[in-house]
Amino acid sequence: MAELEEKVVMTPKSKTANSTTLVIERKAVEPEASDKIHVAGGDHTGIIINKEKNYENGVTEPCHAQLEFYVYLVSAATGTHSREARALRFWFKPNMTPHERPYEAQAFFRELVSPQDFPKDYVGYIKKIMKLMQHKYNQLKLLEVELRQEGAGAPLPAYIEDSVVNQTPLISEQRVLDMIENAYPNPLTVDDFVTAGKWSKTEVKDALESLEEKGLTRAMSEGVYVRQHSVDTQVVKQMPTLCSSRQPSIAVITALYCEKQAVDAMMDNQETYVRYTTVGESNVYTLGTIGNHRVVTTKLPSVGRTREAMTAAGNTTTRLLGIFQKVEYVFLVGVGGGVPHYTDYERHVRLGDVVVSSPAPDLPDKYVYIFCEKAEKNAKGGWDYEVKPYKPADFLLQDIAARLSNSKAIWDAYVNEGLDRLRGVPGRWEAPEGATDRLCVEIGEGAFIEVSHPSPQGDQVDRAGSGLRVHLSPVAGGRAVSGSGEARAAFAAHARALAYDCELDAVLDSVIGNRKDCFVSIRGISDYRDGTRGKAWQPHAALAAAAVMKGIIAAMPPPTD
Incomplete structure (x- = not known):
């Protein structure tokens, strides 16, 4: 039959x-x-x-x-x-x-x-x-x-067409401060604000004067302003020469101002120097200690795919490693966009989680960062990619992160320590309400559906409220794939990535070009794109990433000199 x-x-x-x-x-x-x-x-x-x-x-x-x-x-x-x-x-x-x-x-x-x-x-x-x-x-x-x-029930207000978001907003002190912080340590002129914001000179000057009265900005010269980082920041033409015992062995590179604030909150014995120039890029270096280790932190003046931003990011990194020649370990620390999993609680990445760039265990090539330059659909319905992959010669930092990944009490203690140190510093450093973590999928024509976060199944442990969650996976970048939609999910699955960043490949090009064998990217998840959209979660996500950084540094072998 x-x-x-x-x-x-x-x-x-x-x-x-x-x-x-x-x-x-x-x-x-x-x-x-x-x-x-x-x-x-x-x-x-x-x-x-x-x-x-x-x-x-x-x-x-x-x-x-x-x-x-x-x-x-x-x-x-x-x-x-x-x-x-x-x-x-x-x-x-x-x-x-x-x-x-x-x-x-x-x-x-x-x-x-x-x-x-x-x-x-x-x-x-x-x-x-x-x-x-x-x-x-x-x-x-x-x-x-x-x-x-x-x-x-009203649909999500957060998902508005970019064309609407990019319309000229009304001027406010916060928008002016955001522009100054994004450019830091580069100064901005009144004309820069007028050109970028389409605001009047009078409006800009009023906002800048108010911010200066609050101690948030500083006039470097007539009509030229910069973010006031701290009261003891030293403005120098050249970095002072450091004796061998004060030379840092660890460099931390950040892209957003709140990222640098969070990283600096993890350090003791801080000294901040700004090499200020009106031609080319200014540079900021904060020296300090984490445990037995000497650390230097910096902030990139801008990131993105414009020629100017890529050149500035690479040059800033090269100059950092040229000035501090004893640096052996490089950390890229800041926010990123999570890659959600709609059906598996253990593989799901949420806002406030942290992803440490680590090789995928099931792939033969042990890359920790994959930058996608181009993504195209092929005739078979799949995707073809042009990528730049990166992996360190020495996986010491990834190995330490793997060893510590089940010791969340370490991260939580450093988060709380950072919250204490940042008390009074502008920004919402505590985690926003959980209800603000809304997970959406684009379905075309500017429409979205909202997806529930997965719940634990079977023997999976519910970790809600139990502290910081840390994931180990490759980190991806590239606007060809980091936006919402099919390409983002497809490339993340291809690379096994659990986070996207704001395109830091130029930084890694410089790190590898300067023959630094140990590097890691640590991304606190602030949105489900590339970290640049989730303003509400950025400060806390940056703090979470900085706490994981401190945990890894504290577990590193002590310096030999």
Whole structure:
């Protein structure tokens, strides 16, 4: 007798006033059509709709993976929004390993909500689930689909088109201060603000004078301003010569002002020098100690893909390593964008977590940072990448991070120490409310859906409220892939990256060019892009990254001289 071919069968499981649950399963059956069973034909051959109700799926074991997301429906009559929750619960065939299941569930979900053909209505949503299960995900045995109306609910305000975000904002002291901090240690003129912000000179001067009265900015000369870093900052034309015992062996490079503040809060015995110039790039160096180690920190004047920014980042790093020639270890410390996992709690990266650049254990090339210069879809539906990969000659810093990764009490103590030292310093250094950590997926045409953070499954331990979470993985960069969307997820999976940064490849080019064998990038997660969007989380994420940096430095072998 010929073996029956598997069909994809949909059956209603339950229905209430505001929810519907369906079961879609793979079955070897040959049913006959009736008033309760619809057997599809043509392009939909192999799909069966069973209209019997109150069906139990017969599965007693807990689901192998699950997720829930929310769509915001608009009433054509009133224009008001209502929120609908959609849950998916997965059971796979026995030959799929527990390790593979979350990856398969995540891949299914990403394809289901792909911007190319996101289903706009209920029928299209169920139809796409069945077609994916029928033609591609043949290890998926059973899927439970729940749709639940949750009443009125406004869509996310945070996801606004870039064109709207980039419109000229009204001037405020905070916006002027943000510009000064981004440029630091370079000074800005009044004309710089007028050109960049499209503001009047009078508005700019009023804001700058107010900031100067508050001790946040400093006039270097007539109409030229810089961030006032600390009261004891020394402005010099050249760095003073340091005796051998004061030479740092560790350099820390930051890109944002709050990152440098967080890193400096981890050091003792600080001295800050600014080499100020009106031609070319100014430089800031803060010298201090962490445990037995001498450390120097700096901030890049700008980052990004403009020729000026790339040149400045590389030159700043080269000058740092040229002045402090005893530096052996280089840390890139700051914020980054997390790569979420929608179905696996252990692999999920959330705001406030920290990612330490480390090689992927399942890849032969032990790269810790991968910069993507170009990403293109190929004829097979996959992606082709042009990349610049980086790996240290010595993995000492990564090895220490791996050894300490289960000792979260160390990180938490340093976070609390940093909070004490930063008390009174502008910025919200404490973690924002958890409700602000909203996870979204772009579905095309400027629209987003909100996805619930995964919950622990099986023997996974719930770490909520138990302190800082540290992940070890490669870090990625490159605006070709770091934005939201399919390319971001695809490249992260390709590189095994759990974080993206704001494009620091020029810094690493200089580090490797100067033959520094030990380097690491530590990213505190402030958003789900590249770290530059999540202003609310940046100070705390920077502090978390700095705390992990301090933990690694404190565990390093003591200096030999």
